[in-house]
Amino acid sequence: MFKAIKEKIIDFRKKIDESEEIEESPHSPDVKEKLKSLVLKGEVIIDESRLDKILPEIEMILLEADVAFDVVDEICERVKKELTGKRKKIGEKLSDVVLSSLKSVLKDILGKNLLDFDDWAESKVKEKKPVAILFVGVNGTGKTTTIAKVGKRLMDNGHSIVLAAGDTFRAGAIEQLEVHGKRLGVRVIKHRQGSDPAAVIFDAINHAESKGIDFVLADTAGRMHTKKNLIDQLEKIKRVTKPDFIIFVDESIAGNDAIERAELFNSAVGIDGSILTKLDADPKGGTAISIAYVTSKPILFFGVGQDYDDLVKFDPDWLLERIFG
Numbered sequence: 001m002f003k004a005i006k007e008k009i010i011d012f013r014k015k016i017d018e019s020e021e022i023e024e025s026p027h028s029p030d031v032k033e034k035l036k037s038l039v040l041k042g043e044v045i046i047d048e049s050r051l052d053k054i055l056p057e058i059e060m061i062l063l064e065a066d067v068a069f070d071v072v073d074e075i076c077e078r079v080k081k082e083l084t085g086k087r088k089k090i091g092e093k094l095s096d097v098v099l100s101s102l103k104s105v106l107k108d109i110l111g112k113n114l115l116d117f118d119d120w121a122e123s124k125v126k127e128k129k130p131v132a133i134l135f136v137g138v139n140g141t142g143k144t145t146t147i148a149k150v151g152k153r154l155m156d157n158g159h160s161i162v163l164a165a166g167d168t169f170r171a172g173a174i175e176q177l178e179v180h181g182k183r184l185g186v187r188v189i190k191h192r193q194g195s196d197p198a199a200v201i202f203d204a205i206n207h208a209e210s211k212g213i214d215f216v217l218a219d220t221a222g223r224m225h226t227k228k229n230l231i232d233q234l235e236k237i238k239r240v241t242k243p244d245f246i247i248f249v250d251e252s253i254a255g256n257d258a259i260e261r262a263e264l265f266n267s268a269v270g271i272d273g274s275i276l277t278k279l280d281a282d283p284k285g286g287t288a289i290s291i292a293y294v295t296s297k298p299i300l301f302f303g304v305g306q307d308y309d310d311l312v313k314f315d316p317d318w319l320l321e322r323i324f325g
Helices: 003-019 031-041 048-064 069-083 094-111 117-127 143-156 173-184 197-211 224-241 256-269 286-295 316-324
Strands: 043-045 087-089 131-136 161-164 215-218 245-251 273-277 299-303 311-313
Touching (some): 048 094, 069 094, 094 286, 094 316, 143 245, 286 299
Parallel strands (some): 131 215
Antiparallel strands (some): 299 311
């Protein structure tokens, strides 16, 4: 898992550690301060010129890990600001200092607006029933399976659910959701293919309300090749059904494509969180970082397999440990 970015970090450590030397120029305006720190405290001041040589290496690591270009710029600026003028002990590896700062910046991005979905669901269902959750994202990213996984998780926590077959566009989408409904032993509310998805989800909410069901999990279409139709449809669904929570689903291996799609869906309907699938397919790691940054919304879960229990609650430390080791 995250093999590519791990290898880049190993190469970075080796390159920086091999080239690391104490370089002091007699023309440097703060050379006295540096020498004083070196002699009296056994410390070296990290200056801006040294960082300017190192940060392009960090940029390449992040770009090759599929972190979006604008996000890379922001990360490197933060690292530079944090480290310029900082002291490091003699013998302390510069690569360790830089990577520690990088890890801290990434943790800040990933940890912003963290949300424990289980706690949210438990609290929300006490306020109202049913709680309507809308799942958005392009076709083929594991959205329908993710709906079933979240449904199973809610059921394991003692909640009742109903599924809404709101993807009335893609051939086989309704049948696919019905298969999951049968396996989970829950009702699937559906209309015929090509019908109004807002009406399907609205009916599912009414059904749940009449039966005292806790949660409605609604599928939607994701036809990116007709963006205007997709956005118009999602806006109507949101207006008619007034969902309590909107989850964006995409692949952790999709890279910059996932970032573009996250921005599209967020601007169209305003997502509340994301779930990234296929983490078991050895992603580069940058997708989660970029989506968390560009949407300013939490990552909720990672999908790590096809079984219904293959859903890992997102934790920045868990992710960063697997990237950095």
